[in-house]
Amino acid sequence: MAAIELDSVTKRFEEGGRLSRFVDSVRDVDPDDVTAVDDVSLTVEEGEVFGFLGPNGAGKSTTINMLLDFVRPTDGTIEVLGLDAHDDSVGVRARTGVLPEGFDVYDRLTGREHVEFAADSKGLEEAGDRVEAVLDRVGLSDAADRKAGGYSKGMRQRLALAMALVGDPDLLILDEPSSGLDPAGAKEMRDIVTEEAARGTTVFFSSHVLEQVEAVCDRVGIMREGRLVAVDSIESLREKSDADSTLHVRVAGDVDAVNADAVTALGGVHSVTTEAAEDALTVSCSGDAKTAVIAELESQGVEVVNFETREASLEDLFLSYTGHDGTDRTDGGSAPSGGGEPSESDDEREVRA
Amino acid sequence: MTWQAVARKEFDDAVRSRWLHGATAFFVLFVGGAALLAFGFLLPQDLKDASNLFGFFVDLGIFSLSFPGLLALVLGFIALSTSYGSITQERETGSIKLALSLPNSRTDLVAGKLLGRGAVVVVALLTGFLAAFVVLVGTGTAVSYGSFVPMVALTALLALAFVSIGLGISAVADSNREATLATLGLFLIFGILWKPIAEGIPKLLNYVAEEAGVGALENVTRVQIGLFLKYLNPLRTYETLTAQLYYGPARARLVSSTVGEQLVIAPVFEQGIPPYFSGAAMMTILLAWIAVPTLVGYYVFEKQDL
Incomplete structure (x- = not known):
């Protein structure tokens, strides 16, 4: 059974509606109907860790809000854990842990009281130990008896995560979970996602921090202007994108001795160029062809002195899907191997775009 | 739940x-x-x-x-x-x-x-x-x-x-x-406007009735309508229900009413409180609020x- 199933889901915020006016003011468009989500169909399987990517305003949060019945779709059907997202929303949320976006805490209640409220609402009995356990897990034990009104943004985020985790949900829905967290906190958040996934929990989380998604997700979906433009595993997406991995190999001895055609014939290799002056080869290939290339060179009796790879950063990929193909990126966008880290200025550019 | x-x-x-x-x-x-x-x-x-x-x-x-x-x-x-x-x-x-x-x-x-x-x-x-x-x-x-x-x-x-x-x-x-x-x-x-509105409505009804040729409303009816409308205000409902605890319903229903109202209504109430002015009716209004x-x-x- 699918954990999340969206079928041709569209959400238009009508003119004069509370939210549309807000979205209008943010997006600076005419106050006509705003299509926040446009004919999105998506299936997330049980046990999967699914990353939901896209720039701000792409419709990620609206989609998540529809899963939770905060917002009702204009068209289409949504099932979560096999239940109708509207008619049986309480049933959905009974088995789902949610870290919503743009939430706030109850200023006068302590951290512990928040988690107790969550345990209470989820109908957990004698939940004292479990409350302590989740508070400890998110690193809030020491602050648990302080009023949440005095918490920092990161602590509020942890608190909401604790509320989501109490009662061992079958599904975790996390909307921008690492916003407000420092790098260490973001790492802990990723660890918790990984632990939950290992326990068999389905995890659905949205982010514009690509590094996060790359690190923990089985599959990703990319939203752009309300449409789902890609759904695939990261590896597979990378292959499909224009950007490739580049393997730079230095060999001992004459590089011309290498049978370049044999290397080119390997699966996943797109092109091979030799640079005689440097005794080096540059191989453009998909990420998983690299070991095959090295093995082929060694089988030809060529000694590999060293090699380095430059992967197409996920950011390059992401930007190519979301319509920011890097043409305005005069800094070259030449992130070293591994995922690219979006800098502050990139975020700002997204917001303004 | x-x-x-x-x-x-x-x-x-x-x-x-x-x-x-x-x-x-x-x-x-x-x-x-x-x-x-x-x-x-x-x-x-x-x-x-x-x-x-x-x-x-x-x-x-x-x-x-x-x-x-x-x-x-x-x-x-x-x-x-x-x-x-x-x-x-x-x-x-x-x-x-x-x-x-x-x-x-x-x-x-x-x-x-x-x-x-x-x-x-x-x-x-x-x-x-x-x-x-x-x-x-x-x-x-x-x-x-x-x-x-x-x-x-x-x-x-x-x-x-x-x-x-x-x-x-x-x-x-x-x-x-x-x-x-x-x-x-x-x-x-x-707190303030309910009273003049409640008093104005029967006058308006009376005017409409006269214009429509049905004839003027009886004075008692007019006062009763006005008084009933006043008791739809939860503040007044409470006040009259409280007064009833101390003075009984007939007097309680005239608490805080004007001299004009008292003169017209008091004889009616002395013969028995109409159901829509009963304590039960007042209680219903309060619960409805x-x-x-x-x-x-x-x-x-x-x-x-x-």
Whole structure:
């Protein structure tokens, strides 16, 4: 059974509606109907860790809000854990842990009281130990008896995560979970996602921090202007994108001795160029062809002195899907191997775009 | 159903607000203080009876004053203030997303808020009555429990009615600002404008009837319509129900009414109270003020996107 199933889901915020006016003011468009989500169909399987990517305003949060019945779709059907997202929303949320976006805490209640409220609402009995356990897990034990009104943004985020985790949900829905967290906190958040996934929990989380998604997700979906433009595993997406991995190999001895055609014939290799002056080869290939290339060179009796790879950063990929193909990126966008880290200025550019 | 969880959370949250501490202190000073002033200092020994304060109605026809009327006005304001932001504020800050991310339905949320915030106001109110009771016992004042206890209960119901009205506004309002203005406006209507409107409507009906050629309405009918409309105001419903505890229904129904009304209606009431002016009818009105605003608010809120 699918954990999340969206079928041709569209959400238009009508003119004069509370939210549309807000979205209008943010997006600076005419106050006509705003299509926040446009004919999105998506299936997330049980046990999967699914990353939901896209720039701000792409419709990620609206989609998540529809899963939770905060917002009702204009068209289409949504099932979560096999239940109708509207008619049986309480049933959905009974088995789902949610870290919503743009939430706030109850200023006068302590951290512990928040988690107790969550345990209470989820109908957990004698939940004292479990409350302590989740508070400890998110690193809030020491602050648990302080009023949440005095918490920092990161602590509020942890608190909401604790509320989501109490009662061992079958599904975790996390909307921008690492916003407000420092790098260490973001790492802990990723660890918790990984632990939950290992326990068999389905995890659905949205982010514009690509590094996060790359690190923990089985599959990703990319939203752009309300449409789902890609759904695939990261590896597979990378292959499909224009950007490739580049393997730079230095060999001992004459590089011309290498049978370049044999290397080119390997699966996943797109092109091979030799640079005689440097005794080096540059191989453009998909990420998983690299070991095959090295093995082929060694089988030809060529000694590999060293090699380095430059992967197409996920950011390059992401930007190519979301319509920011890097043409305005005069800094070259030449992130070293591994995922690219979006800098502050990139975020700002997204917001303004 | 998880409204208990929401109600508990609401209570824990609201009970810590400084506003509520102020309200509690106010009730203690107002109800307890009034009792102390009346029975500790002002009234002579032979008038030391709780009903001389809690059943205090001065009715001079043009000018009327009653302790329950004053208490109702203050209580209405405090109860409205406690609840008018209960949903709009949560929507504006986003804390509602925490509550609704949990398996709480919107029904649970609204019901929990009515009971949680209602409990908070009732507790503050009861503290005030407790202080008064201590004073009554301390000053050796006679207390007729048959009227004192029901009066406390009626006051608690009035508190719930105004909490419900505020909650209804909060559920329907677009923003906190809108809820604030609507609440103030409504309080003004209940406190001041209701009376002239209630008196104006029968005159208008009379005019329409005359214009339509049906003929003028009977004077008694006109006054009855006006009076009934006045008793739709929860402040007046409460006042007359309280008065009934001390003076019986016939006199109670004429509490705070004008000389004109009294002259016309008194003979009618002496022959028997019409069902729509009975204590049961008044009680129904008061209970409707608890149920209807919250239900209407819920009906609108249920359909809205957050």
